[in-house]
Amino acid sequence: MLYRWSNLRLSWDSFRAMRNRAIRAQALHTGLNVIQRAGRVRSISFHWFRTVLGLGLFASTAIHSASAFGQLPTGWKAHDWDRQRPEIVAPGASNLPLLPPSDAVVLFDGKNLDEWRASDGGPAKWVIKDQVMESVPGSGYVFTAKSFGDVQLHVEWAAPEKVQGKSQGRGNSGVFLQGMIEVQVLDSFENITYADGQAGSIYGQYPPMVNVSRKPGEWQSYDIVYRKPSFGEDGKLQQPARITVFHNGVLIQDNVRPLGPTSWLQHGNYSKGEDKRPLSFQDHGNPVRYRNVWVRELPPESIVQPEKPYDPVIVSLKPEQQSKLIGKYARTDGGLWEITEKSGKLYFSVFGTPLEMIPHSVDEFGLKYTAGKIELKYDEAGNPTDLHFHMGGDITKATRAK
Numbered sequence: 001m002l003y004r005w006s007n008l009r010l011s012w013d014s015f016r017a018m019r020n021r022a023i024r025a026q027a028l029h030t031g032l033n034v035i036q037r038a039g040r041v042r043s044i045s046f047h048w049f050r051t052v053l054g055l056g057l058f059a060s061t062a063i064h065s066a067s068a069f070g071q072l073p074t075g076w077k078a079h080d081w082d083r084q085r086p087e088i089v090a091p092g093a094s095n096l097p098l099l100p101p102s103d104a105v106v107l108f109d110g111k112n113l114d115e116w117r118a119s120d121g122g123p124a125k126w127v128i129k130d131q132v133m134e135s136v137p138g139s140g141y142v143f144t145a146k147s148f149g150d151v152q153l154h155v156e157w158a159a160p161e162k163v164q165g166k167s168q169g170r171g172n173s174g175v176f177l178q179g180m181i182e183v184q185v186l187d188s189f190e191n192i193t194y195a196d197g198q199a200g201s202i203y204g205q206y207p208p209m210v211n212v213s214r215k216p217g218e219w220q221s222y223d224i225v226y227r228k229p230s231f232g233e234d235g236k237l238q239q240p241a242r243i244t245v246f247h248n249g250v251l252i253q254d255n256v257r258p259l260g261p262t263s264w265l266q267h268g269n270y271s272k273g274e275d276k277r278p279l280s281f282q283d284h285g286n287p288v289r290y291r292n293v294w295v296r297e298l299p300p301e302s303i304v305q306p307e308k309p310y311d312p313v314i315v316s317l318k319p320e321q322q323s324k325l326i327g328k329y330a331r332t333d334g335g336l337w338e339i340t341e342k343s344g345k346l347y348f349s350v351f352g353t354p355l356e357m358i359p360h361s362v363d364e365f366g367l368k369y370t371a372g373k374i375e376l377k378y379d380e381a382g383n384p385t386d387l388h389f390h391m392g393g394d395i396t397k398a399t400r401a402k
């Protein structure tokens, strides 16, 4: 039997329609068999066949990838000029400078650049003028001497009063968290640029919710809450970074999850590195100024657990003991409390919310979810007469209502 090109084309067309890799592999196997059965296999270069097959697979992959273009992580390409720019909001009267609380690490208070370094670890090459640190174009980024992970960061900055340049060339700098996520600093006052690159954007990824920029030369603030990404033992990303930003006191980034390290043109991918890394300010060729920079290191988000787990003493009350407690109790300062029963459990209602009671003894009850205590007193017949509710250091008393 002679091999025919038309046969191969027919099978190739069918092959392209196959999307499943297993079917592709089977088709490859079958195709080779067809050629071998053709009897003229030697006249057909296997390399030629492989080349055609490779091109076909490439085309198949390209078609498959093309279908994924509609699934951009944010729905937008980076720096899309058509992306909707945020609404302009006028900030309120300035409350700056906002001085650091007692637990803050002061990174710049106008005196010196001791807390800052150049990229080579040497002295920072920015200058201080009038107790303000200023980017020296071409001098490079400045990095904090200390390293940080999860932080609350306060930064005050001002774009150059003398307006020069446009779009990304006007008052450009940036605040970098963990050395990888840039909160863009830009003169975005009456300065059109792409939405994901204006002041307060997570650069190239998320525009701010509103544009609350002050005029060039005026002091502005960023208050940033940053949670670093987390990784598994295998180094794989478990959770991306999260970032919240207030610009001039207005929320502009609400716990957003950066896609990866920010960058011009295309973002990078997360990779496990040091948990704590220097913060940095960008030199983008414009003399942007900074002052009053402080940071608070944040504790882990997990709740500190008590040294002893909750393991209360629980006794079983006899049904007749329990039923005697059911009823209303008149507070000595007015109002009524009530003990009810449901499915064999007692509940204490203070303001309509039934709180499950945990009997520690016939005289004393705890509450399942609340650190309160209920003390009961009885007459000689074993009927409750008084109820004392211990809560928050106070004792509120009640007597059994008739």
Ligand code: MG
Residues within 6 Å of the ligand: 172, 173, 174, 182, 184, 185, 282, 284
């Ligand atoms: Mg920048």
